[in-house]
Amino acid sequence: MNIVVAMKQIPDLQQIRIRNRKPVLDGVPSALGIIDKNALEAAVLIKENQGGKVIVLSAGNEEVEETVKEALAAGADEAFLVLDDDLEGADGSTKGLVLAEAIKKIEDVGLILFGEGSGDNYSGQVGSRVAELLGLPQVGYASSIEINDSSAVITRSLEDGDEIIEVSLPVVVSVQGDINEPRIPSVTQILKAGRKPKEVLELEDLEIDLTGLPEIVTVSNLAPETDRKQVKVASVEELLQALKTEGVI
């Protein structure tokens, strides 16, 4: 059984600066989504236990080929990439179609893993779209995954409790950020990552029609205005006095 881990290339959020309330993305390096790394770790742990291959799947611009090396170093066996500049910033309905079509080209897939949300948009819809497109069952917000032959027992962690689900394979699972602690690859693993097998497709290699999809139009995207006082206080007395003057204590 092979495990597909869908990972998204996002701008490194720590390095985004705000200028005139606008995000400055020029020159910001790319990274893999933070929770996507938990999904990868979950896949690698299952593979170490049960065998099979971990295939990292990503769709985006040409930089993805470089960005994805981090996943190959951290335990993925192969990469399956759909690279096209048109995919940069593509919304959920496009990404869902592309990923679902790519998964159809991968053999013996038992488990398809996502992070619960991407680091940048945190919309959490692409995994669900892929499940619908492939007609597969899905479990979101997984805090544990146990594979038994042709089925899995997965804990879906909800706000008010844990739902324990038994589901037949293949299944689409999105994992929570606290399901595990992703490993940090060694230097040797990083050096070897570039030599792992990679299959690179372009959009036109997939039999999909991206016309007529619903469109998300962005009217504005600005940092919220902050007008905080930023007053430095030197002592606890001064702090308490300030809070009393504000009328909050």
Place this chain on the structure above:
Amino acid sequence: MAGVLIYSANQGLALELISAARKIEDSVVAVSLNDDSLAQALAGAGAKTLKISNPNLVVGDTGAVAAAIKQVLDKENIDTVLLSSDRRGKELAGRLAQAIGAGCLTDVTAINVDGSKIECQRNALGGATIAVQYIEGPKVIAIRPRSYEAAGAGNGSIEELAVEIKAAGIKVLDFKPKAGDSVNIEAAEILVAVGQGLSDEGKLADVQALASKLGGEVACSKPVATDKKWLSEERIIGLSGKKCKPQLAILLGISGQVQFTVGIRDARVIAAVNTDENAAINYMADYIMQADLHDVIKELNEKL
């Protein structure tokens, strides 16, 4: 096509959705799935309620729930759906959107109708920015909990509706309620929030004492709950936690990553205590104290 349909498995959130939907259209259609008390509540809040009872339909089977709602939408000729952006709702949003060929926005904190456009406000870039977006074509919009007040009493109706659902490959074996930290930090007027600057779990008693003296609640940044497990997830402030609007937030040892600040930036007054004079949190604080948080907690507890 016209009309708005709302669905949430959570009754409180479903009532909030009725309020949100009325911003789009006065008459709201609501769905209940194998849940008579939800159907009563929806009708009692003025919605035309379609009550579905089907033994094959399990709320934990997201694909089946999407299939059921799709059948309702087809029958009622509706192409705008509001869901709750809790975990179940977010998981359903993408699936339902795909099933009906819709665009999808989740974690929406406000909607504003401009002609035929439903403009949705949501956090983007990890919370660094607030995007205003609208969907062209059929829409699935998931509304963040507590963005709208629950709808008041109204005069709705209940109609039974049959849907076809295939028996699924999904079985719910068990449900284990989370151990009862019933704290609601979103309702607190005062929050004392700790971050990774807190040295050890033993110091939490002093933090709790401070919060109690102020009549507030203890909250935290995400790593304190998910990595260190010192506090429950109910107390997380931020993008993947709670969005809070207290009168006062005292932030102790929190560096101020954007994913955190998105959950506290609506506070009226923010005081930050940090050893790092360049901490990002200082730019969004009203009062900044550069000091060791443990000393400050001790002194505050003595003086209050």
